[in-house]
Amino acid sequence: KAGVTQTPRYLIKTRGQQVTLSCSPISGHRSVSWYQQTPGQGLQFLFEYFSETQRNKGNFPGRFSGRQFSNSRSEMNVSTLELGDSALYLCASSQGLAPPGETQYFGPGTRLLVL
């Protein structure tokens, strides 16, 4: 079974631009979560989607948004990019039926650099 895939793997943007990252979960998984990883703040939860609905949200500004499609693929968008948005963005999928002890499977991440 294919793992979680994320595209693109690397991205360079400039301040003020917006960016869209994509995540395809493991087949059959209906929950997709997004995390931001930075050297200073570590791994922080952004949001989780299940069956096209946002089920939980972390403490990030409204510039960070996401959505999930009927095939469970998810996108996250960051508008008006700031230098501090430079990070590794990780997507994780799970079946979503029995959280929170359910295992989340992570993709390789998208590394975003904001100049």
Added chain:
Amino acid sequence: AQSVTQLDSQVPVFEEAPVELRCNYSSSVSVYLFWYVQYPNQGLQLLLKYLSGSTLVKGINGFEAEFNKSQTSFHLRKPSVHISDTAEYFCAVSYQGAQKLVFGQGTRLTINP
């Protein structure tokens, strides 16, 4: 608020030596505990998790962890490490009512030959 503290940011050990990576959590409710490993330029891979039952949990690659409720700890151990264990290790918790993982800051394990 729930939080996770990994007591060591870096742990250097010699190959074939034992290692313990320490993790403490704070929570007023029941928690589920996880250890993930991140190799360079990769995502996170689950090593093991504790949901309930036996407090000693065995995972992949020879790792194990012990849940200690009274000390709110979930330390990761391996009796003999290999060069290939060089990576960053993250302890995480999740809990009823929250569909998310709360991570520690990570411990970088370096294996010296």
